Every structure is written in structure tokens, then in C-alpha cells.
Amino acid sequence: MPRKKGLDLPGERVVAGPAQVWKRLGAFLVDMLILDFTVLLPFQKVLGKLLPVNDGFGKMFESLLANEGLAGKLMTLSVAMSIFMVLYFAILEFKIRTTPGKYLFKISVQGYDPELKFWQAVVRSLFLVPLFPFFLLWLLDPLFWLLDPLFLIFSKSSQRLSEIFSKTRTVELYRVN
């Protein structure tokens, strides 16, 4: 039996660590693009009927001022759209731990426990809903949109605030020799 020559060093190992921010951002943009051309497309058509979206901001502003009930319709529409966005992320992350964007950038989602539960997948995407449950949080929501990604930059574990709430993290695989 031939003897192994040289040092008997451990082989290459693969470990999961926090995903890099640029990859997360890229993955999010890809996902938003996919959403824009698929799931959100029918709602955009409704939006086009409600608002003169192609006539510039001024016209849209005028429409909003002229139509008392339009704000409510837009709010309903944005809630419906964001529910579908949450479902997109939650179902995919629950089922396969990734989304098309994340898959492209080779990053995935992990729970603190080996098993990722559906509520965790939902909670980590809840920041996409413009209001939940109602207007009090709607006031806080823009603040949350700012806080959520800021946590990513400043937290030691590179987690968004909603990831901390949901006990999940976004990871990529690092090869360690």
C-alpha cells in the first residue's frame, strides 16, 4: 500500500458566513425586476388606469388633489402589491431558501435553527408592506424602511432588523483552506 507523502493537512472546507452587502443589494434588485415583469404586472395596469403615471409627477399630483378617494385606492393597491411581494420572498425562501436574485448571486437564507419556519420567512420580508396593521405603523413604516437596511451595515452579524426579528440570516458560502 503506497504511503501518503507530505503533510497531512485538512482539506478545503466550506463555511456559511454573512453574505456581502453588494451581493444582497444585487440580488434584491434582480428580484424586484423579476417581480416587476411578472407578479406586479397586473397591478401596474390597474395603477395606470388610476393615475396618469406616464404624464409626469405634476399630473399625478394634480390627479391626487382632484380625486378625494384616489389616495385610498392607491393605498389598497400598494398593500395588495406588497402582499404579493412578501409572498414571493416568503414562499421561495421557505421552500428552497433562496430567490432567483439570491440564486444568481449564490446567497441563501438560513434560520438560527436548521429548519426555517414559514413565519420566519414571512417576518423577514414584512418590511415590504407599506402599512401593517394600520396607519399608526404606516407613519413608522418609512422609518422602518430606513432602519431595516441600516442595521445590515452597522450590526456585527450583518443582519437586517427584520432578520433579527425573524431569527434568520442571509449567507453565502466561503471556502476555507
Added chain:
Amino acid sequence: MGSEEKQKKPIATMVWVIALLTAIAFAIAGFFPEITHSGTKSGNVAVIPVHGVILSNGDSYFDEQATSSSEIVQFIEDAEDDPSIRAMVFDINSPGGSAVASQEVADAVQKSTKPTVAWIRDSGTSGAFWVATAADKVVANPMSITGSIGVTASYLQFSGLLQDYNVSYEVLTAGRLKEVGSPFKALTQEERKLFQEQLDELHTYFIQAIAANRNLSEAMVRDYATGMFFLGSKAKELGFVDVLGGKDEVKQILERQLKTNVTFFTYEREVSLFDILSRVMGKQSFSLGRGIGNGIAETNRNSKVEVRA
């Protein structure tokens, strides 16, 4: 082979999840508002409600706050195309609205080849009065509020508020008058004059339309086109209204003209779940806005007391 299968699985899952969500989204988006008629169609005269403020892209709620000219025009076209509909009644209870939207409705009423009757209830003023006069016959209650042949333009101007909060408004424009009507600056004398000229032109157009619709002289209509409203009885006296009365009188006019029994069928938009949700959210947004507005107003009151004569 096994690793290939593992790689294919997430892609397959992604494809079916996205396809499923897209299909559901299309189905749900189908529930968003479209103009439809409610009730079982059984009458031979279409009753088309013109309730609330007339807007070109308005929202017609079941509490009748506003109505969309597109919706009314759609109803008129539907009634026109329906061979079982012999005539149209415009059930008017509106203070008017946008000049363009009112004219759109008035034009559609005039284009109709079927007999038309405008039935003014509590009020049919300004743009709604324009619509009413476009019908073949106008019926109003003696106490209905009609007329108000005038044009008004207004907008909120925030320049004082910006100053109070030490906020400046910078804008670059090419075209001397491009910024006319900006809510962030006060009108100059020249701009005010130009605005007034446009309003006067619109007023004349309004007067001419009423005069033509009612076969009256322009000078006579202009005399009463002060913007003041008049009661149905006065409107009848002046020739703006044909018959004083209500639904029974409308029925009598049509039965006499059509020589048949008249049964009414009201055209209404179906109230969808979307409408109900929108209304709830609209009210919330309104309350929120009012709360913020009151807060700002309170701050202003505390910081600056103005006495106006």
C-alpha cells in the same frame, strides 16, 4: 446526475411559484374597479345618476361623494346601444365640478339620439346645471337649487407656510409664465390678470352653451350668470327649467313622448371589495392628513396671530 437534479429543483420551484403568484395576481387585479351595472335589467328607461362632484377621473362611491364623467359617459353610451332602453333620465344631485368633465357629460347627453330628461333633485348647479340643460327636458323641484352659472379656480398656496418654516423654493424654468399656479409662490399681478382672462373665457363658453341648450339669448343668460344660484321655481320662470316636479312628472313626460308605460332601470357601478377597502383606507389617510394639518395650523396659530377685516 444527482447534483444536476439538485440544481434543477430550485429553478423549477422558482418557475412554478412565480407563475402561480402571477396567475393569482392577474385574477385578483381583475376584481379592481371596472364600470359595470348592478341589478337585473328590467326597465325601458335608463336612470343615470349624476351625484356629487363631477370629475373627469373621479371616484364614484356608494356614499355619492363624487362621480366620474367617464363613468357617466360610459352609461350613456351603453344606454344608447341597448335597444331595450327607450329613453334616459339624468338623476342630478350635484354641485357641479370640473368644467371639462361637465362638458364631456353634457356633450354625451346632447349626442344621444334617444329622448333625454334631466331631473334636478336637491341641487343641480354650475357644471351639473350645464349637464341638465343639455337634456331635451329639464324637471326640477320648486325648491331645487339650480343655476350658479360661474367659473371658479382655486388652489392652495403654501409660500407663506414655507416662509414661516424658513424653507425656500428654488425653481428653474424656461418660459416666463411656466410657473403660473405653482402652490409654492404667490401670483403676480400679471399672472392674476392672465388667469382671470382664462376664467372669463371659460365663463363665456359656459354661458353660450347654456343659451344654446335652452334656446335663450346669450345676453339674457349672461344677466343671470353671476354665479348666484336660483331656486327651481325661479329657474322655471326664466326658462331654464321646463317642468316643476319630481319623478312622477318625469314619468309623465316620457310616457307622453314614448306612448308606452315607463319603467325605470338605474345604472350604477357595482361596489367591489376594492371600493370598500379603498374607502376605509381613504378615510384613514384623510384623517391622518387632517391630523397633521391641524397640528401645523395649531403651530401657526400659536406663533402668528393675524386679524383680517
